[in-house]
Amino acid sequence: MTISVCIFDAYGTLFDVSAAAREAAAEPGCESLARLWPTLSDRWRAKQLEYSWLRAIMGEHTDFWQVTQDALDWAMESLDLADNSLRARLLDLYRRLSSYPEVPAMLTRLRDAGLPAAILSNGSPGMLGDAVQSAGIGDLLADVLSVESVGVFKPDARVYGLVIDRFGCPRDQVLFVSSNGWDAAGAAHYGFRTAWVNRAGAPVDRLPARPEHVLSDLSTIPDLALT
Structure with a gap:
């Protein structure tokens, strides 16, 4: 893909x-x-x-x-x-949550391959800024997008539209990654390619769309995105 x-x-x-x-x-x-x-x-x-x-x-x-x-x-x-x-x-x-252990190496692989990575979150800009700084991943991200730009939380389609507004690519060229099954389903329904990070081994949500990939952690995201 x-x-x-x-x-x-x-x-x-x-x-x-x-x-x-x-x-x-x-x-x-x-x-x-x-x-x-x-x-x-x-x-x-x-x-x-x-x-x-x-x-x-x-x-x-x-x-x-x-x-x-x-x-x-x-x-x-x-x-x-x-x-x-x-x-x-x-x-x-x-305000300064730690990142999961595989996050820095995973984002570094994407950056080194020239594939931009960004955050799309319900979090407010101040919260996200603190977390990104605390985790030390700011230089690995192309942007940090907050729902505050549209004033509604995910899975409203206007939130996912922020990605298209920012990066200008077709929906099916976006790989959207979330640990929330409902969020992955919302993004898939919008038209993104999706990966659900199912760390707890939960069942797939019964919603109108389902994630394309189900992973146990983030370490293989570069393998999916770069092939």
């Missing part, structure tokens, strides 16, 4: 969304998270996505940083974690 650009979702795809709770649980003074952090992380992420979808349906957009805070507040309350210092620490860590 001819690919002109590789587009990556950010949170859960390039950046490990469980890292904030996991790292906080290992810090002195956060012993309350020792047993709870996986549950907190899962609930935080699930509510974050749920709020993005509901806001898109309701036409009540706010930026993803506010959604992230609202989701954390719900998750903490669900576990009886009333701790403002912990909340602040979790949010601070979320």
Whole structure:
């Protein structure tokens, strides 16, 4: 297949969304998270996505940083974690999530081969800037695109259209990569070539379109894009 650009979702795809709770649980003074952090992380992420979808349906957009805070507040309350210092620490860590281990080498292969890579994310520009800087991958990306340009969250087609506006290539020359099955399905429905990074081994979502490739991590993306 001819690919002109590789587009990556950010949170859960390039950046490990469980890292904030996991790292906080290992810090002195956060012993309350020792047993709870996986549950907190899962609930935080699930509510974050749920709020993005509901806001898109309701036409009540706010930026993803506010959604992230609202989701954390719900998750903490669900576990009886009333701790403002912990909340602040979790949010601070979320601003600088670590990338998955294979990300730098994978992006370097794409760059060295002359194939541009970019982010398309629900994240607000400030959040994405912090994460990219913290992960040290800024020089490996051609651009970082945020839904704030259109004021609605994925999988609205206007979000995927930002890629075409920026890179000017046909839809079927875009390889879109996401760890979210619904996002990969949305991009496939839009007309992108798609790869779903299914780290958890989950079933494929029953939606009008399905991802073309299902991968366990990001390491083989250059093999798909460059052949």
